[in-house]
Amino acid sequence: MKILLAEDEPLALKKIKIILERNFPHFEIFETVESVAEFEDAINSNDNYDLLLCDIHLADGLVFEALSRVSITCPIIFITAYDSYSLEAFNHFCLDYILKPIDEDRLIEAFSKYDRLRNDSSTPKVDTSVFEQILRNYTSKNYKKRFLAKFGSKFKFIPTEEISCFYSKDGITYLMKIGSTQKFIVDYNLNVLVEELLDPLKFYRINRSVIIHLDGLMEMRPYTNGRLSLTIDGPNLEDALVVAREKVSDFKNWINQ
Missing domain, CATH: 2.40.50.40 (OB fold (Dihydrolipoamide Acetyltransferase, E2P))
Structure with a gap:
């Protein structure tokens, strides 16, 4: 099972790899990229990834720029410090949307969800409850004035x-x-x-x-x-x-x- 990981923060990258190795040894991070340009090149040169892990803010811009130009057919787990992109994320095969700092249990839950969908004989579908929860959080989020x-x-x-x-x-x-x-x-x-x-x-x-x-x-x-x-x-x-x-x-x- 091949994963493309788009992440330009060394600490976040290290934590994701440790969580995967510890809990999902059958998951393989096939390639790691740090920029929108690298992400786009990776997709164009290898279109058979099973899962994408994407930070939204990369070294040279937003990952959505690349997603709008390439053909993606596999699920994406977005991992980001910003909740303001959650609605946009669900335009791009979003399986889950995780906020930084990364909570290990939360990321394990996302990987487990993908594992269940992958092993399901029926057509995989995104859990709409995730979208509904994010939508509620997004629309009701009130920062201190x-x-x-x-x-x-x-x-x-x-x-x-x-x-x-x-x-x-x-x-x-x-x-x-x-x-x-x-x-x-x-x-x-x-x-x-x-x-x-x-x-x-x-x-x-x-x-x-x-x-x-x-x-x-x-x-x-x-x-x-x-x-x-x-x-x-x-x-x-x-x-x-x-x-x-x-x-x-x-x-x-x-x-x-």
Whole structure:
């Protein structure tokens, strides 16, 4: 059983391979690609893949660009950090749609579903309940519009569009406003913020310590070891505003969305 894996994030790629090897040793990743161009070449040169695993944001654009130009007849499991493409995904033989960070049990469930469909003597069909669930989540998703933040002994509501960044230091999460150097304390850690409360089209976690707001981004510069150094409107966090090396490709796709 041959799989084509389209993924340009090394950590995500490694995790997918480990999950497959551990739980589905009969699944073979026949080829791995990192860009839309490579994906299209792989499909054109080998049209007998059994399953496609596709990140949506690749090194040179969206995988949908290639899918619109090639003929696909096998199921696709999309694995992405963005829920905003779920409706588009179901135009392309989508078997499942998994959000990053990848949950192992969730990916195992998707592979098990494919295994059941593959071994079913009847014509394989996509489970429509998956589409219905994603549609409900997509249409009802409400990101936080303002945050209650503490400054000294006072509390203040700060609209999300006024936020320049969130950052974590010594176990405390701080919020900073665009055009200001004041810092406010909020009662959420960065994982909760990026996974549940912030719009991923507007906010991006550039490293372990910092989440930036797209509207506050002013400048990008090359940094050591293939990283990027950022300047945002407001606070000066010095070395904290560096995009981690493994995130640079995805970050560039994010700002070009």
